[in-house]
Amino acid sequence: MAESPAAIRFGITGCADIARKVARAIKLAPNATLYAIASRSIDKARKFAARNGLSGAVKIYGSYEQLLDDPCVDAVYMPLPTSLHLQWAVLAARKKKHLLLEKPTALDVGDLDRILEACESNGVQFMDGSMWLHHPRTAKLKDLIFDPKLFGQTDIIRSTSTMPGTQDFLESNIRVKPNLDALGALGAVGWYCIGAILWAKDYKLPTVVNALPDVIRNSEGVILSCSASFHWEPADKTVATIHCSFLSHTSMDLAMTGSNGSLHCNDYIIPYQENSASFDYASGATFVELHIGWNVKVEEVTVTSELPQEALMVQEFARNAENIRKFGNRPDSKWPDISRKTQLVSDAVKKSIDLGCKPVTVAK
Amino acid sequence: MAESPAAIRFGITGCADIARKVARAIKLAPNATLYAIASRSIDKARKFAARNGLSGAVKIYGSYEQLLDDPCVDAVYMPLPTSLHLQWAVLAARKKKHLLLEKPTALDVGDLDRILEACESNGVQFMDGSMWLHHPRTAKLKDLIFDPKLFGQTDIIRSTSTMPGTQDFLESNIRVKPNLDALGALGAVGWYCIGAILWAKDYKLPTVVNALPDVIRNSEGVILSCSASFHWEPADKTVATIHCSFLSHTSMDLAMTGSNGSLHCNDYIIPYQENSASFDYASGATFVELHIGWNVKVEEVTVTSELPQEALMVQEFARNAENIRKFGNRPDSKWPDISRKTQLVSDAVKKSIDLGCKPVTVAK
Numbered sequence: 144m145a146e147s148p149a150a151i152r153f154g155i156t157g158c159a160d161i162a163r164k165v166a167r168a169i170k171l172a173p174n175a176t177l178y179a180i181a182s183r184s185i186d187k188a189r190k191f192a193a194r195n196g197l198s199g200a201v202k203i204y205g206s207y208e209q210l211l212d213d214p215c216v217d218a219v220y221m222p223l224p225t226s227l228h229l230q231w232a233v234l235a236a237r238k239k240k241h242l243l244l245e246k247p248t249a250l251d252v253g254d255l256d257r258i259l260e261a262c263e264s265n266g267v268q269f270m271d272g273s274m275w276l277h278h279p280r281t282a283k284l285k286d287l288i289f290d291p292k293l294f295g296q297t298d299i300i301r302s303t304s305t306m307p308g309t310q311d312f313l314e315s316n317i318r319v320k321p322n323l324d325a326l327g328a329l330g331a332v333g334w335y336c337i338g339a340i341l342w343a344k345d346y347k348l349p350t351v352v353n354a355l356p357d358v359i360r361n362s363e364g365v366i367l368s369c370s371a372s373f374h375w376e377p378a379d380k381t382v383a384t385i386h387c388s389f390l391s392h393t394s395m396d397l398a399m400t401g402s403n404g405s406l407h408c409n410d411y412i413i414p415y416q417e418n419s420a421s422f423d424y425a426s427g428a429t430f431v432e433l434h435i436g437w438n439v440k441v442e443e444v445t446v447t448s449e450l451p452q453e454a455l456m457v458q459e460f461a462r463n464a465e466n467i468r469k470f471g472n473r474p475d476s477k478w479p480d481i482s483r484k485t486q487l488v489s490d491a492v493k494k495s496i497d498l499g500c501k502p503v504t505v506a507k
Numbered sequence: 508m509a510e511s512p513a514a515i516r517f518g519i520t521g522c523a524d525i526a527r528k529v530a531r532a533i534k535l536a537p538n539a540t541l542y543a544i545a546s547r548s549i550d551k552a553r554k555f556a557a558r559n560g561l562s563g564a565v566k567i568y569g570s571y572e573q574l575l576d577d578p579c580v581d582a583v584y585m586p587l588p589t590s591l592h593l594q595w596a597v598l599a600a601r602k603k604k605h606l607l608l609e610k611p612t613a614l615d616v617g618d619l620d621r622i623l624e625a626c627e628s629n630g631v632q633f634m635d636g637s638m639w640l641h642h643p644r645t646a647k648l649k650d651l652i653f654d655p656k657l658f659g660q661t662d663i664i665r666s667t668s669t670m671p672g673t674q675d676f677l678e679s680n681i682r683v684k685p686n687l688d689a690l691g692a693l694g695a696v697g698w699y700c701i702g703a704i705l706w707a708k709d710y711k712l713p714t715v716v717n718a719l720p721d722v723i724r725n726s727e728g729v730i731l732s733c734s735a736s737f738h739w740e741p742a743d744k745t746v747a748t749i750h751c752s753f754l755s756h757t758s759m760d761l762a763m764t765g766s767n768g769s770l771h772c773n774d775y776i777i778p779y780q781e782n783s784a785s786f787d788y789a790s791g792a793t794f795v796e797l798h799i800g801w802n803v804k805v806e807e808v809t810v811t812s813e814l815p816q817e818a819l820m821v822q823e824f825a826r827n828a829e830n831i832r833k834f835g836n837r838p839d840s841k842w843p844d845i846s847r848k849t850q851l852v853s854d855a856v857k858k859s860i861d862l863g864c865k866p867v868t869v870a871k
Binding site: 167298299307351355357370381386390391394396398401405413425428430433437441453 | 524525527659662665667669671715717719720721723734736744745746748750752755756757760765766767773774777779780781789790792793799800801804805815817866
């Protein structure tokens, strides 16, 4: 995509695999340009640039600090291990860089609040890397579930995010190391499940979460697999369940039933294909005479997308950054609010697990 | 279907709506014939016969007892309210009638054991009315989930059975009346969810069940909606969740994820269509380069069925009855065992609900 003169200039701190996908997304987003990459080792950064065919114009730094000190960098995408977020995200904000932070955002909401305060006080945009929220299918799903006639009151939401960790992953990946990504599967993949439940409830926080007693940890205590149920105040009878795991076949199910409709989306985090995505949906279903079949055929709704969801995420983030630069806007509070609520619920699930699966009240 | 001379002669006690479907199934099954119907009122029985176009040869009785006293009746299909099962099912067994009993089988396992003992001591076949177990799709699903390579170890099973009760249903249907069907939604639709979980675990009983705190009861205390999680002994990390309700849009989801595969079946109790049924299935799924899509397309597996599942149920039941009559076989213990395990788990869910959603050990 040709670079617009007003494009937001991105730096990437860290050369994790996910950075390759976001580097491509930055290239695809019309209002963004990849300006610099940094690794703790300049060799690693050079290799990343070569492997990903980055233009020779992309600056290459051998330390995160150097990248953050470059005044031409407007925004930073930060795919570092979670335990490093607090230090580097706060520094990025202080250096007036808009911050696209990989999820999970922090080890707990206390750390996240320090990051968000740094962004707020420095007038920079914050957003976490939940790409699926930016797919047009997600907007279509939302239109549907908030249609009182077609869907009605939400009764049950079930969300999974599982992946089969290879032996190598389970032994040495940063996501199973207590000093790097202490939240394990709850952070790496459970973040999506929790985010999907909150999204489906229009970000109304549950009052209580309860981990189920199927927790599996590795020898260092990091969560490899867990489930939980979420409950709202007594007048709100929605029940939601999540299951996240490094030990199961790839799944990313979002299934919801309301008083008038139901839907199934089995690839909500990463669509099967890049340019179009679907979900199944039924409303007003009942049985034919004698109950020997259904009166409605489940509808497959397909939504096309001109840009992949990660490029739409970058575009939205860069749009916010542009609005701040051009019009002196305040950062959009929508994105930090979403991240904070997700972190609050994640903290409560973690606490419930640590307490032996006792019910835990969700903090505000 | 032309009646075979050896066809098992069925009587139906009770003219509930479901009896219409099973009357048709008896007509469709090649080894069964509808011989008699009974209602507490002979007028009601006559109307049922007329409405369903029953042959003039079908005997019509104004009491259940008269039908059970007819020596030509080999087998009884009994769609009575659950609270009447103990009395009439035991009497039917004593009268040497094979017993196809509508679910839930009894108010608790104590009552069911009395029914099963009566069947056992009188040498008659027992089966409950779970039709979906007899669909060839169910056999196909089972082949798949017990394939260690394609599916692997089962990690999570989620099952729902929900229907939107009309105002009339919620006010006056027998399924919401404490003196008729005291188990409410747990019995009427939760039976399927529990049955599906047990089926998926090859009838290995969970050790603990835990109702979730989203229970909704009516003013008379009957359960209208509830959820629960099931857990096995520590070495078995499967987690299963159920949700059953009279207050939600029609849903009957069975979703499972194993170490190597996953499947989704959204009409497992009553297929969308009568003659063929499908499910979605993936094995070995992972992401393509850069994680911008999946490496496998989910496969839709379709299974055709020459007879509807309820006719296959009648056929299997009549086959067991024939084997007893012709060859002096003992009744097949498979079917009472399935019912008893389902009832045991249902009892534990009920107890967990009654205890305020505390974990409950499943009895043996």
